Structure formats: structure tokens, C-alpha cells
Amino acid sequence: MSDSSEALASAKAAADRIVKTKRLNACITPLKELRKSLDQQARAAHPSGVLYGMPVAVKDNICTLEFTTSCGSRILEGYRSPYDATAIAKLKAAGALIAGKTNCDEFAMGSSTEHSAYGRAVHPFEKTRVPGGSSGGSAALVAAGAVPAALGSETGGSVRQPASFCGVVGIKPTYGRVSRYGLVAFGSSLDQIGVLGRSVHDAARVLSVISGRDPKDSTCEDRDSLRLPTVPESLQGFVIGVLKEYFPPDLDPAVRRACERAIRLLKELGAAVRDVSLPHTPYAVATYYIIAPAEASSNLARFDGARYGPRFDGALDVRTLYKKTRGEGFGPEVRRRILVGTYVLSSGYYDAYYRKAQQMRALIAQDFRNAFDRGVDLLFTPTTPTSAFKAGEKVGDPIAMYLSDIFTVTANLAGLPAMSIPIGRIKGLPIGGQFIGQAFLEDEMIEAAYALERVVPAAEEA
Amino acid sequence: MAAAAGGRWETVIGLETHVQLRTASKMFCGCSAAFGASPNTNVCPVCMGLPGALPVPNEQALKHAVRAALALGCAVHPRSIFARKNYFYPDLPKGYQISQFELPLATNGSLSYLSPDRGIATATIVRLHVEEDAGKSLHDRFPRETAIDLNRCGVPLIEIVTGPDFRSPQEARAYLQTLKQVLEYAGVSDCDMEKGSLRVDANVSVRRPGASALGTKTEVKNINSFAYVEKALTVERDRQIAVLEGGGVVEQQTLLYDAKTNAVRPQRAKEESHDYRYFPDPDLPPLVLSEPFIAEQQAQLPELPAKKRERFVAQYALSVNDATVLTADRAVADYYEAVVHAAADFKAAANWVMTEVLGDAKDHQGQLRVPPESLAHLIALVQGGTLSHQAAKRVFTEVAERGGEPRTVAEALGLTQVADRGMVAGWVSEVLGAYTTEVTRYKDGERKLLQFFVGQVMKRSGGKADPKLTQRVLEEKLAP
DSSP: OOOOHHHHHHHHHHHHHHHHTGGGTOBOSOHHHHHHHHHHHHHHOOTTSTTTTOEEEEETTBOOSSSOOOTTOGGGTTOOOSSOOHHHHHHHHTTOEEEEEEOOSGGGOOSSSOSOTTOOOOOSSOTTBOOOSSSHHHHHHHHTTSOSEEEEEESSSTTHHHHHHHTOEEEEOOTTTBOOTTBOOSSTTTOEEEEEESSHHHHHHHHHHHBSOOTTOTTSOSOOOOOOOOOOSOOTTOEEEEEGGGSOTTSOHHHHHHHHHHHHHHHHTTOEEEEEOOTTGGGHHHHHHHHHHHHHHHHGGGOSSSSSSOOOOOOSSHHHHHHHHHHHHSOHHHHHHHHHHHHHHSTTTTIIIIIHHHHHHHHHHHHHHHHHHTTOOEEEEESSSSSOOBTTSSTTOHHHHHHTTTTTHHHHHHTOOEEEEEEEEETTEEEEEEEEOOTTOHHHHHHHHHHHHHHOOTTSBO | OHHHHHTTOEEEEEEEEEEEOOOSBOSSSSSBOOSSOOTTOSOOTTTTTOTTOOOOOOHHHHHHHHHHHHHTTOEEOSEEOEEEEEOOOTTOTTSEEEEEOSSOSEEEEEEEEEETTTEEEEEEEEEEEEEEOOOEEEEEEETTEEEEEOTTTTOEEEEEEEOSOBSSHHHHHHHHHHHHHHHHHHTSOOOOTTTTSEEEEEEEEEEOTTOOSOOOOEEEEEEOSHHHHHHHHHHHHHHHHHHHHTTOOOOOOEEEEETTTTEEEEOOGGGSOOOOOOEEOTTSOOEEOOHHHHHHHHHHOOOOHHHHHHHHHHHHOOOHHHHHHHHSSHHHHHHHHHHHHTTOOHHHHHHHIIIIIHHHHHHTTTOOOSOHHHHHHHHHHHHTTSSOHHHHHHHHHHHHHHOOOHHHHHHHTTOOOBOOHHHHHHHHHHHHHHOHHHHHHHHTTOTTHHHHHHHHHHHHTTTOBOHHHHHHHHHHHHOO
């Protein structure tokens, strides 16, 4: 038997810290169960693993043998997965400890972690505000210092947006970089598991571990895991494009100031900065809100109460069982997206909506390729148009909520790696800057983020 | 009525056939695809549609699908798309079936078959695509409850769609039998309707002869055996004609065939197909098949029945009928050729295989129990005069039951013929001595009595006298 005292100490400390974040409603695993499991996991952890003893919290839509996997939904209340997601299996093989499940918008549909069967998660610095979403629980736990890193998932910015709101690092890798096996599907062609970390290094090293080929996921690229870059001395030789369409005239001036400061610092680090235009950007949100709900309407068809999850019963026949279970088991935002998705796939509307959206998606991806073909290595933009908004502010206005993803959805539509790092504060609330990289060149993106992270005054007002 | 109406109406039938591919594992996961396991034992997160599980295509199934497509003369597309067919049903655990829609695996094939009405006819294969099977709902297992068995869920299928090419239920059946034969030959499926590995849905309409437009069609489902294909289609054809002759209109609908009552009934509204909202499955990248992969599947295809039949006629001087019987089953054809290669006479080998071998196989689950070399020896014994045909049949049965070399078996049974002239002459003398009246009548011209004397000699010899020699000796002794 190897000495597991180091991992045990780490497990206990993590459990103690998570207990202290209770007010955030970020971790939804019962604390007693969490403490016991962490202890067991620490005893079994692989001491030779590169993440030995590191507690990593996991968004509730990623399947784990430990704890329930309910996607923040009543419809999967109490559901236990009989298998670990590939990303989880890789974390465990590296010696990491699964430090509980984190609160999220139901089935990752939302931008505020208010649409959860467990109640809303709370911003770590200001309780009246949202931590962002849908991976808001993961972001809040990391921001509160409870865990050095947490897994989230992205379909249209659900890692980067809460990272920006909470002042942590959030990376969404290239589509196909991390296996989706065990990530409960929302929009399969957009979904990727991402990482939230206290620092670029914490996020990147977890990403490195969970990345790489997986024979169980046909959309996962047959590639080795991500090689971690070293922290560069300078950004000499980097060409960074600043996206014109992401700095509209009505952009929050403080967000603009924070970005301009970051861009200045990138130049000082030796990077060449160029203005770049992606003409199809204005269509991104509309395109996203056709494709993602369309896929969701099909992906969520399996939740019907027939095989697992609670049944909202009294049903006399199978149709009534479906209606009651799905009607009561899904929250309003999920129901809205299933309806939209069903509509856009319907015969007679498919060509007008879904097919058009796919065509637009191809044009958006081509915009990015054009920019990269013209010698740009990386793109820089604000992550979000504002800092964390108030709880309740946008729940009644879906369009306003959807527009908080305006700068993030493009990377999902194009399948590109993107990340958010803290670049300053606005009235005390964090704001993030976003890098968008070329497919499977996360290492370059991480290098630039390393360099910027060392010099940017992230805790200072912009 | 149908016969009377037959001249006034033309029947138009198109078939959609689902064929289970012969693979060890399912289409998108590693579970066993075997038939008959206890319920819900061949299942995993993927085929149960558990949250987070993802499909990975089975390469063997793809090989079989491509071989089937090539055997049917289809163009196999280097790029095809898996699509989701969305509908709710408890035995469909994902709420959608992975199938193909806009870009199927293969299109544009054809299959020639022997129409009972028109001779050789050709059916067009509009498309052939790959999909997964659904599970099974068991409505009669528990009172007032439905049980679900997901063993079949995810089993690989191909769907083969013909044009509206059949002009009678008999033709539809003949096509299906040829299709089954070709797919069995290609080794891609066992095509067992009873086990559900071949299922048929039919589109049926009628129109005035000479009309170019198609009549309104109905879809007939739940046809569970070859025998029912013809019955179900006849019933529906006659129903449509009766409706039209009564001045009504045929309603486009899906009908279920009930074999017990030999009638069709409309599918309940709830079972009625709706908008399937097909879209490309984002979990599966486009299926890209390389040129060498397709060529390899072509190379793996055996000689198909039509080709083989032609060759048998040419190479072995067989009649078309004999060649058809011998090539109906690939194993039988291979068996026949093995007998021939062990140096048996072509025609004699054909007769033996078509009667004794197939007869024995029919009683023994299709097993070909006598090794082809043994049959070749047996045929040689008959032709050399060592065994009578009757005796050879007994030896065949004995070899089938207990094995052994035909000559040894024949000797052990005391069945070898006596071709010794002296012995045969002795039996002939005895017979002629015993039947003097008949001898006189023979000599007076009643020549047909010769067979009577042959029979008596055979009797006296215990069946061992070589019949040809016996006849010769008799003729000599009775000569005036």
C-alpha cells in the first residue's frame, strides 16, 4: 500500500473549503456524502498520477460513478450513472479526486445558473448577482477557492461566460479535443467539456489530462492529449487579431477599457495586433439558437420516464406518462428549447430554419479560417458584453439572456478552442477577456494566456 | 372477384425490406446481437440510450451492408450520412432511431427474378441504407402491462427499397425469395423471417391498365412470413379494387395485416407515423468509405445465384431447372461442385443431390450429412455395376446415419451386386424351370414377360444380381 496521507489531507481540506461555500449553492452533492467519498477516493488515488490528490469539482451533466448525475433537472432526480464519463475516468487515472457535482442551468440551458432544480447558484462576490452559466456552480466554487479546478461544459459559452463573471480562467477546447462520452448531450455538434481553473496553469493541466482520443466517441479526434506549453518570456512573433464586430459602439465602456488595457499589454509583450473583421458575426446568435435547440429536442427525447428517472405518474397510458413526466420533469427554459427545436426540424420548416442555420454556420466557420489564413494566430475579444448581472434580471426575457452569449457562441459554431481569463474589474465585479485559437492549437492560445495572466491587473478596476 | 376484376385493374406494389446483418455485435456498441437471449441481457449504456452514451459504428456491419449493396448492383456512395429518425416509443430508448435519410449508403441497384407472370423481370432498388433496430414491446407477457426487451435494440439492419415495380402479389413474393437468396449467398444475413431477421413492408396501389400515374397507395405492415406476403398483398389488392369498383376512393393509410383473420386493419391513430424530423446525427461524422474498402467488399462477394446458374448450365450440361434447384442454396451448390470435382458424372451427381441429398437435408435441419467424396464413390459404385440404384439408396442412408466408406458399408450390408455370369446363369435356369408356362407365352411373342423373369431372378438372388447382366443372360437363354 502506498502512503495516501497527502491525498487524504487534500481531500479533507477540499471538503472543509466546500462546506464554507454552502451559501453559494454551487455544490449540489450532500456534504456528508461528499466528505465520505473524497476520503475513499483519496485512499484509492493513483500516487503516480500527474494530478495526484487534486480535487476537481464536476458539473452535474457529466456522468460519474460517484454522486448523482441529474443535469440540474427534476427529470433526472436521483439518477446514478452506471459508468464514468471518459473525462472522469482520465481524471481518476491521473490521481485526481472528484470533489462533488456542481450546480448548473438545467441540461446546461441557460446563462445564469438560475434554471436549476436545485435553486439558483450565487455569485461568489455579490450575492444578488448570478455567477453566469450554465457552468455557474463550477465557476463559483473555483472563484471561492474551494477547488483549484472544476469541469464545466460548453455548448455556447457555458464555461467562458461564468469564468468571466466569476473572475476565473475558463477553457473550451477544440470540438473533438475532449471525449464527449458521458457528457449528457445538449447540442451534440457544439458540446465540449471544458475546464474552469483558478489560474491558466490549473485549467490547462486538467485539460491536458482529459484531452485525447477515445474510441467511444466517434466525434473525438484521434490525437494524443494536449501538450502543455511553458510560460513564454514574450509574445514576440504572435499575431493577435482584434475582432471588430466584438467591439460594437454600444459596448459597455468599462468592458471596452478593460479589453483595450489587455490589448496594450499584449503589444507590450511583443505581439503584433491587427484589426480583423468576421462579417457573419451578426448572425451567430440566431444560428446558434436554431442548431442548439434542434439537437436538444432530439437529445432530450430519451427522458420520458419509461426507463430511468422519476415518473410523474398516475398515467393510464404511455402518452400520458410521457406528457406528465416531460411536462413536470423539465423546467420552462428546457421546454421552450425543445419546442423551438422541434419546430425548426419539422417538415416544411426544416429548409427555412435548420438547413439555413447549417449554411450560416459554415459561413461563420469560414470567416474564422479566412482570418487565420491571413496570418493571424489568435483572436482577442471581450468574453461577455457585461459583468455579472443581477439574479432575476433576465429570467423573464429569454432574448436578453441569450444575448449574453453573443461573444462566445461563435467559437462553438466554428468548433474552435477559446478561453476566458480575468482582465480586470468593473465596480468590483470581474470581467474576462477572450482568446479564440485555431483548431487543435490550444497550446498557442494557452501560451498567450500565460503571458497575459502574468501582467494583467485582473483585480483592478478597468 | 379478383380474377374478374383482374383484367380491369393493374396492381402496383413496391417493397421495403429490413434485413438484419449477420454480425457478432450491434450496430453502434459492443453488445451481442444474438437472437434469443433472456430479456435485457445484451444491453449496455449505448443501446439502452443512457444519458451521455454515444454510438460508434460497427465496421463489420458496414462491410456487410456494402456487400449487400454491391450484390444488388447498387452504386455505393463514398460519403453517406447517418440521420436521426425521431419518434417516441417505449422500446426506442433514445427517442430516435439512427438511420440514413438524405444521403443513404447506396442507391440505384436492380435485382432480376423469375416472375410467375412475366418470366425474368427486374426490380429497381431505389436505395439501400443502414440503420439500427428498435427494441421489442411485449404486450402479452404480463396482464395489463407492457414489458420492454432491449436486446434487439441497436441490432444492425439494412433497409432495401424497391421501386413500384411488382404487378402482382406473386411477383412480390418471387422477388423476395430471390432477394433472400442473394443476401444469403453474399453471407450478409440469414434472412430468417421467423426470427425477424427479414421484415417486409409493402406499398400497394391499383390503377387502370395503361394508366401512367400511380393510384393512391396504402402501406401494409406486419407481414411475418413468406407465405403471408402473397396473402396479405392479395387481400389488400382485392380490398382496394372493391372500394374503387364500389365508387369509393382509396385512402392513403398504414394497414396492419392479421394472419389469423387474413385481413388488414388500419393502424391505430396512435401508431400512425408522424413527422420524423430527420436530421443528420451530430454524434456520427459522415460515413466515408474509401475506394479500396469498397473494392475489398466487392472482392469478398461470392459468385451470385444468377451467375452460378448460368455457369452450371454451361459447365455441367444441366437443364435450367436442375441448375436452378442446385443453385438455390449456396451450400448445396458448393456441395454439388465438390461431388463433381471428386469425379462423379455431372447428371448422376445432379440427380443424387436433388433427390437423396436434399431429401435427407430437409429431414435434418438442412445438414448435408454425407460427405461429397462419399457420394461421388457411391455414384461410381452404381455406375460400375457393383450396387443397384436401390441398394445405393440404402447405403446412402446408412452413411448419412453412421458414416463410413460406401464400399465398406455396402459390403457389410451384403448389398454389392453379383456380376458373376455363372451365378446369374444359375438363378436364370432356376427361374425358367419354375415358370414353364410363362416361358411358352414369351416364346409365343409375349415379350413384356422379360421384366417378370428379371424380377424373379432378382428375388431369387436376394436383390444382388446385376440387373443388366441378368437381362442379357435371360435374352440369350430365351432366344429361339
